[in-house]
Amino acid sequence: MHLKYESTLREPLVDGVKDYHQVTEDIISPIEAKPGKLWYIGLFISILLLLFGVFSVFWEVYFGTGVWNLNKTIGWGWDITNFVWWVGIGHAGTLISAILLLFRQGWRTGVNRAAEAMTIFAVMCAGQFPIWHMGRVWMAFFVLPYPNTRGPLWVNFNSPLLWDVFAISTYFTVSLLFWYSGLLPDFATVRDRAKTKLRKLLYGVASFGWTGSTKHWQRHESLSLVLAGLSTPLVLSVHTIVSFDFATSVIPGWHTTIFPPYFVAGAIFSGFAMVQTLLIITRKILGLEDYITLGHIEAMNKVIVLTGSIVGVAYLTELFMAWYSGVQYEFDTFYKFRAAGPLGWSYWIMMTCNVISPQVFWFRKMRRNIMVTFIMSIIVNIGMWFERFVIICTSLYRDYLPSSWSYYRPSWPEVGFYLGTFGLFFTCYFLFAKYFPVIAVAEIKSILKTSGQNFKEKMDVYEEQSVEKFAHDHTAHH
Secondary structure (H helix, E strand, O other): OOOOOOOOOOOOOEOOOOOHHHHHHHHHHHHHOOOOHHHHHHHHHHHHHHHHHHHHHHHHHHHOHHHOOOOOOOOOOHHHHHHHHHHHHOHHHHHHHHHHHHOOOHHHHHOHHHHHHHHHHHHHHHHHHHHHHOOOHHHHHHHOOOOOOOOOOOOOOOOHHHHHHHHHHHHHHHHHHHHHHHHHHHHHHHHHHOOOHHHHHHHHHHOOOOOOOHHHHHHHHHHHHHHHHHHHHHHHHHHHHHHHHHHOOOOOOOOOOOHHHHHHHHHHHHHHHHHHHHHHHHHHHOOOOOOOOHHHHHHHHHHHHHHHHHHHHHHHHHHHHHHHOOOHHHHHHHHHHHOOOOOHHHHHHHHHHHHHHHHHHHOHHHHOOHHHHHHHHHHHHHHHHHHHHHHHHHHHOOOOOHHHOOOOOOOHHHHHHHHHHHHHHHHHHHHHHHHOOOOOHHHHHHHHHHHEHHHHHHHHHHHHHHHHHHHHHHHHHO
8 A cells, every 4th residue: 555645635845847856956056057137236235235334333333332322211222123123033044944843844845944044144133233232342252251350340140131142142053053954965966066176176165075875864864853952942042031131121111021922923923024025036036936835935924924913912911911000100101102102103013014914814815925925024024123113112212200201213323234234134145045055955855755746646646546446346346
């Protein structure tokens, strides 16, 4: 009896008539071809943005943090908003890879490589904000815990800001290892197909002498499982620790116990939206529609509508707690200064983008519409940026002393620094899309026999014949 591994009701994860050779051709040939005009234009714009960001940071370091529009009341502005936002975006990659690998979800194979790369680039962008926020950045080594000659000047291990340093550096390291170990077999494929000596040498070094022997595959699989097991708790802990930056304080609007799960759900929400933004463009430009199918996009939209609803529940819980607690300051923060007040507009942008708009994904037609998905993915990330802005600025701009109330708008070095991180992110992404396989070739091949379109169709025919034969034998027997 022939055993079948997947239900025929599930749509194929690889469209079109593909065999192993065709998969390699489709995914690796964009690396070998010369990039088009669009790629050069994109890279040029990214590098310009990056240079503007470098100039803004130089300006801030040279003249001091005073060039940012921070004041006594609002000590954290755009800077920490952007830090939390980028860390959030970095969550989907490892989540898609690690958690879905442990749950043996086949649909992760088309999207995991680009999502992991996105994680690494986003964490690189995020890590810079706290460093430059120090002001005197040459004193940065003071935050490292090591025995020193400056007397009893030790790091405060009670501070969540220090836990951040550990959490994010660990997260970055594990994500990088996870991503790179997955690239090894594909680098070896590119090496074996290389036409020039230099290409052969560089991809040969990058693939660490991978030969594809059984031993190599065995070690590769066990390493993937170990790293997936390590990074799963990290996905949950990193944003939990980022939320402690707020939740361990006593400021109205911050010290709520709901923050850790609410931040994690928000991070997955914005991360998946960013994956959609990048993959829809990538699949179109590189012609990978057969591998990143509508099924993949729909699956990610389901995650977006789920996490968006969780975030919506968290917002309502906050409002409920502010009312139910009977604390005047909490009530005022949420109802007078967040939902109303001079910065009230940011709260309503957040609510509209994060809670109301994702509800369109309850309809299958919308989940499978590329244009709707693309626009929604951008709307969600705008909404998530405003969520961080609302948490930080609308909790701070009205404090206990009306005489110190103030308003906040960013100065050009703050905006420049933010745009610069976009420059860094997209420069890295463009280079990644040109020199690295955007889809994990080896992993696509592993699901081709169970989930490829032509294999599924063959299986359907085979099943029908088996059923007919069984019926025929049965009647003959009687």
